[in-house]
Amino acid sequence: MMLNQRKTLVFMLAASLASTIGGLPFNTLPILLGSLADSFGFAASQIGLLGAVCFTGYLLGTLVAVGFIDRCNWRALTFGCALGAALALLASSQLPAAAQLPLWALIGFFAALMTCLGLRIMAEMPDKERALGMRQGIELGLVALVLFVLPSLVIAHFHYAGAALVLAAMILLLSLSAFALPGRSDFAVDQAKDSSLQGRFRFPVPAYWALGFFFVFGAGQIGLWAFLERLGHGLDVAPAQMGVVFAVLKLLGGAAALALALIGDRLGSRWPHLLVLAVIGAGLLLLAYAQGFVMYALGAWIWEVGFCWGCIYQSAAVARLDPSGRAIMLVPAAFALSSMVGPALAGQLVAGGFDGLLWLALGTAVVPVLAFAGLLASRLTLRPLALPAQG
Numbered sequence: 001m002m003l004n005q006r007k008t009l010v011f012m013l014a015a016s017l018a019s020t021i022g023g024l025p026f027n028t029l030p031i032l033l034g035s036l037a038d039s040f041g042f043a044a045s046q047i048g049l050l051g052a053v054c055f056t057g058y059l060l061g062t063l064v065a066v067g068f069i070d071r072c073n074w075r076a077l078t079f080g081c082a083l084g085a086a087l088a089l090l091a092s093s094q095l096p097a098a099a100q101l102p103l104w105a106l107i108g109f110f111a112a113l114m115t116c117l118g119l120r121i122m123a124e125m126p127d128k129e130r131a132l133g134m135r136q137g138i139e140l141g142l143v144a145l146v147l148f149v150l151p152s153l154v155i156a157h158f159h160y161a162g163a164a165l166v167l168a169a170m171i172l173l174l175s176l177s178a179f180a181l182p183g184r185s186d187f188a189v190d191q192a193k194d195s196s197l198q199g200r201f202r203f204p205v206p207a208y209w210a211l212g213f214f215f216v217f218g219a220g221q222i223g224l225w226a227f228l229e230r231l232g233h234g235l236d237v238a239p240a241q242m243g244v245v246f247a248v249l250k251l252l253g254g255a256a257a258l259a260l261a262l263i264g265d266r267l268g269s270r271w272p273h274l275l276v277l278a279v280i281g282a283g284l285l286l287l288a289y290a291q292g293f294v295m296y297a298l299g300a301w302i303w304e305v306g307f308c309w310g311c312i313y314q315s316a317a318v319a320r321l322d323p324s325g326r327a328i329m330l331v332p333a334a335f336a337l338s339s340m341v342g343p344a345l346a347g348q349l350v351a352g353g354f355d356g357l358l359w360l361a362l363g364t365a366v367v368p369v370l371a372f373a374g375l376l377a378s379r380l381t382l383r384p385l386a387l388p389a390q391g
Contacts, residue, residue, distance in 0.1 A: 010180050012125060016138040017177035019118020022111040023087065024167060026339065027143040027250060030229035031150050031242075032163060037230070039160040040097045048347020050104055051226045055339030057105035061112025062332045069113075069120055075178040077117060082175030086168035093164035108336075116332065121182060140254035145302070146170065148247035152240040164255050194343040207321040211334045213371040214314045218338025220364025221280075221307045223346030224357055227301060231354050235373075237293050245297045252301050252307045270373040272313040274313060279306030280365040284358050303361075310368060311335075317372050 025032075033047045042050070069077075089108040095103070145373055146167070154162045232242055283303025290296040315331050349356040 008125060011121060011182045012134050014177040014180035015118045016119040016135040017174050018114055018181060019135055020139040020142050021082055021171050021174050022113070022118065023139045023143060024110045024146070024171065025107050028146060028167065029226055030149065031147060031155070031246060032160070033226060034229040034233060035155045035160040035163055040100070042097070044350050045347045048226065048343045048345070050100060051343030052340045053101050054104040054108040055336050057108030058112040058339060059333060059336035061109040061334050062116060064111050065116035069116055071224030074117060074121070074183060075181050077113065078178035078181060079175055081110040081113045082171050084197040086171045089164040089168040089171070093161040106353070112332070112336065128251055134158050136257050137254050140250045142248040144250040147250060148243045151243040156239045207318055209319050210314070210318045210371070211330055213367055215333065215334045215338050216317065216367045217310060217314065217364050219336055219342040219345065220361045221310070221342070223342035224303070224341050224361040225307070226343035227346050227350050227354070227357060230350065231287065232296050234354070235290055235292060235296050237296055241293050245300055249304045251302055253304050256305045256308045257312060272309070273368045273373040276306050276310040276313060276321070277365050277369050279309065281362060288355070288358050306365070310365070314372065
């Protein structure tokens with residue numbers, strides 16, 4: 001169904017705000033896990049397990065969304081997920097340590113449904129680059145504001161309970177976007193595709209390999225992301241400075257994604273992955289030798305740009321390896337699996353210091369170079385794509 005320009009803009013804005021609900025748990029993960037550790041006295045291994053459980057729920061939510069999102073009322077789904085996530089956060093702030101695992105699994109589950117809904121709606125927009133750019137720009141802009149406010153103005157005075165309350169209130173506020181969301185009747189949804197879930201997973205073997213390589217890359221980088229705040233804490237970075245680091249970090253991630261939207265496929269199929277490795281390597285080197293705020297901030301910012309570019313280029317490679325376009329629907333699932341394994345593995349490594357975690361991030365950054373610039377390069381055919389957005 002063709003939409004007029006004004007309605008299309010309203011739908012994109014509403015979907016971007018709804019999708020931001022899904023991005024909040026991942027994008028605030030280091031700050032939330034750090035404040036949880038301080039409030040409940042959790043060890044590094046316990047924090048890693050908590051992050052893994054959150055994304056176990058996220059993975060389940062992703063798989064549920066793929067099968068059933070086109071059968072739901074999207075506005076009711078938004079209100080329901082927002083309420084569920086907000087209540088889980090509020091309960092997490094009030095209940096003891098033993099209750100945190102199931103509550104964080106629920107937070108991840110509801111977040112995944114909202115992320116998938118946002119992407120599902122954006123996939124129907126006529127200008128997908130513009131739609132995905134708006135989605136990521138709005139999400140990262142709001143997240144940057146949250147990351148600026150939480151450490152210095154909330155967590156420093158009200159600890160984890162205050163952070164959970166602020167995030168719950170923001171989620172409920174964002175849920176008001178449901179009033180402007182499209183219904184399934186606004187689009188020509190092909191219900192026949194929903195009749196066979198098995199058919200959704202039938203695509204070329206190289207695409208499965210590509211998803212596996214994406215998982216390995218994500219596990220190392222997300223493991224570092226989960227403990228990035230703890231690394232800064234060990235360097236005595238002040239809470240206000242930490243807020244600046246993470247706020248600027250997300251703004252840079254958004255700018256990096258927009259830059260790739262302009263560049264497109266001009267770098268070919270090999271050079272982008274080499275570029276990603278160089279940028280991530282530079283960021284990790286600065287983090288390894290950081291002695292205080294400046295080198296820590298620069299290292300985190302440069303690493304974030306490389307991480308963002310890596311996710312986008314590898315998602316695009318997955319799409320090129322599957323002409324039907326179905327394989328890219330499993331990128332969020334691969335990302336969720338990475339988010340389960342990465343924090344848990346990182347929690348074990350950082351018990352003896354952060355060197356092992358930095359080496360893990362570097363090693364997993366080499367994998368895409370070997371895979372996409374080497375093993376799978378001959379199978380990649382460049383064709384116009386809408387660049388997928390990061391988590």
